[in-house]
Amino acid sequence: MTTTSAIKVMTVDDHPLVRVGIATVVNQQPDMKIVAEAESGPRALELYRQHQPDVVLMDLRLRGDSGARITSALCAEFSGAHVLVISNYDGDEDIHQALAAGALGYLFKSVVEDELVDAIREINAGRRYLPKGVADRLHESESGARLTRREDEILDLLGKGLRNRELGQVLGVTEDTVKTHLKSLFRKLQVSDRAEAVREAMRRGFIHSE
Amino acid sequence: MTTTSAIKVMTVDDHPLVRVGIATVVNQQPDMKIVAEAESGPRALELYRQHQPDVVLMDLRLRGDSGARITSALCAEFSGAHVLVISNYDGDEDIHQALAAGALGYLFKSVVEDELVDAIREINAGRRYLPKGVADRLHESESGARLTRREDEILDLLGKGLRNRELGQVLGVTEDTVKTHLKSLFRKLQVSDRAEAVREAMRRGFIHSE
DNA sequence: CCACAACTCACCCGTTCGGGGGATGGACTT
DNA sequence: AAGTCCATCCCCCGAACGGGTGAGTTGTGG
Known part of the structure; x- marks a missing residue:
């Protein structure tokens, strides 16, 4: 052989x-x-x-x-x-x-x-x-929830406990803009607040804790 | 041998x-x-x-x-x-x-x-x-942050996106009581809001996403 | 060129949070 | 009996949040 x-x-x-x-x-x-x-x-x-x-x-x-x-x-x-x-x-x-x-x-x-x-x-x-x-x-997931670059960045920072204003400062945009991104983010992830978004993002693999 | x-x-x-x-x-x-x-x-x-x-x-x-x-x-x-x-x-x-x-x-x-x-x-x-x-x-971790039973339960539910009022209903206590537990929870985890608490809890192994 | 998506900003509004205080009763330790 | 921890509840209040709507600017691609 x-x-x-x-x-x-x-x-x-x-x-x-x-x-x-x-x-x-x-x-x-x-x-x-x-x-x-x-x-x-x-x-x-x-x-x-x-x-x-x-x-x-x-x-x-x-x-x-x-x-x-x-x-x-x-x-x-x-x-x-x-x-x-x-x-x-x-x-x-x-x-x-x-x-x-x-x-x-x-x-x-x-x-x-x-x-x-x-x-x-x-x-x-x-x-x-x-x-x-x-x-x-x-x-x-292809048809449903694919996140934009901004939404991704925001998701990363969400788990760090940043407030909307701080998010805006980090990203160099207005607090209102951050809120706009958050709204579409919540819609895409089908959640209703940041805490749930963090867990869902981890579950789906968008962000990691380790 | x-x-x-x-x-x-x-x-x-x-x-x-x-x-x-x-x-x-x-x-x-x-x-x-x-x-x-x-x-x-x-x-x-x-x-x-x-x-x-x-x-x-x-x-x-x-x-x-x-x-x-x-x-x-x-x-x-x-x-x-x-x-x-x-x-x-x-x-x-x-x-x-x-x-x-x-x-x-x-x-x-x-x-x-x-x-x-x-x-x-x-x-x-x-x-x-x-x-x-x-x-x-x-x-x-022994000297620092060990959570009580209630704090543990609340932590589990935090990631599900429940509001304080809903947390209270689930646990059978008042919303005010929930807030009291949350305060000490935030203090122990050294975080300032629920989103950060969720990520920190996952990092430390208190809760899991899968 | 026009459509579309992404990003941006703004305003309004009611609700929820987070943080501060204080108080009570039970349970367990010392 | 005093002390400590936990759980429960209450009040106040300013800040933050979420949700809705509208609208201007890019840039990519059909």
């Missing part, structure tokens, strides 16, 4: 234990093999150049960095990169960002081993792979 | 990949061995009775259940249980709850393999194991 057809897989995750878990599962498959493990964004780029893996398993949230950004960089440099994002979180925004960045698939870390290797094979073949239900939600 | 002295380890985690990672690392050690893997709280109890492991590696946040609760239940039934909590999150409250529930140690999932096995040996010996810096923070 030759190994020439084995799918070369690279993991990008800052959790050693998760990397070990993935590596163990992948290496148990006869048709795939871990060729590199990156624990950070820059390292991912470096190792990709070095090993030219067929599939990249990308964690979405790494210490400081964002898996979406890394995916963008990767796809910019290597247009043929096949990225499968694996994340703990099912915030709509995370998923959206990942796919927008060029990822071919999305998986939750709660996946069982079989799903993982199935997904890897699909991604390797250049096909998309999304958990059931996720595709539907994407359409919703 | 006999295996009679091998440390029997059980994992409790709802992420198969993490279980595999931990199992791989542990089983590579000559002096320890995975004897059971639980993916839920009830299953953890069941498997503990069956295998009587020396050390339990407990994830703090499982689907629906809480690692702290499981730890409590475990320690209640088996006073000699040696639990090592492994969590993604470094919210003070999570750590506090885990230790209060009877856990001997706390680790972040970002640990490298060596730290994990070191910790397992310490816990097996009945000693505590805490990452550097965590012990300090525990003292802070």
Whole structure:
């Protein structure tokens, strides 16, 4: 048996234990093999150049960095990169960002081993792979609530306890303008006040606490 | 070589990949061995009775259940249980709850393999194991901000966008009483409004979005 | 070129908040 | 019995909030 057809897989995750878990599962498959493990964004780029893996398993949230950004960089440099994002979180925004960045698939870390290797094979073949239900939600979020740049900025600052006036000062606009943005923000998130907006934004992945 | 002295380890985690990672690392050690893997709280109890492991590696946040609760239940039934909590999150409250529930140690999932096995040996010996810096923070949080039952309940509801009056109705008290609790809540969390309180509460692990 | 979305600002208005004070009763400690 | 903590309630008041409506300016894209 030759190994020439084995799918070369690279993991990008800052959790050693998760990397070990993935590596163990992948290496148990006869048709795939871990060729590199990156624990950070820059390292991912470096190792990709070095090993030219067929599939990249990308964690979405790494210490400081964002898996979406890394995916963008990767796809910019290597247009043929096949990225499968694996994340703990099912915030709509995370998923959206990942796919927008060029990822071919999305998986939750709660996946069982079989799903993982199935997904890897699909991604390797250049096909998309999304958990059931996720595709539907994407359409919703695309048609429904996509925030503008301003609304995003305001959302970030909302959780910091800034008052409307302070928000205006930070952004360099009037308090009235801030209120206008807040109104459309509340409408889009379907909430009625800032506290609820903060929680909802976290749930959807617009902002993070850590 | 006999295996009679091998440390029997059980994992409790709802992420198969993490279980595999931990199992791989542990089983590579000559002096320890995975004897059971639980993916839920009830299953953890069941498997503990069956295998009587020396050390339990407990994830703090499982689907629906809480690692702290499981730890409590475990320690209640088996006073000699040696639990090592492994969590993604470094919210003070999570750590506090885990230790209060009877856990001997706390680790972040970002640990490298060596730290994990070191910790397992310490816990097996009945000693505590805490990452550097965590012990300090525990003292802070004990002296500083510990919330009362009412404040906790209110915090939970704050993120749902309830107004003070509605909070009162839900809790069966006056709006004025709610405001009193909110004042002391803001003081303890060192915030100035509900939106900031929600984010801070999430950061510290008092409430969760998922 | 025109439509459309985003961003900007303004005004009004009723409601809610946040922060300050003080007070009572129960429970638990010392 | 005194002290402390918690929960409950009350009052006051200025500031902040949310919601509604209208309207001007960009810039992008059909």
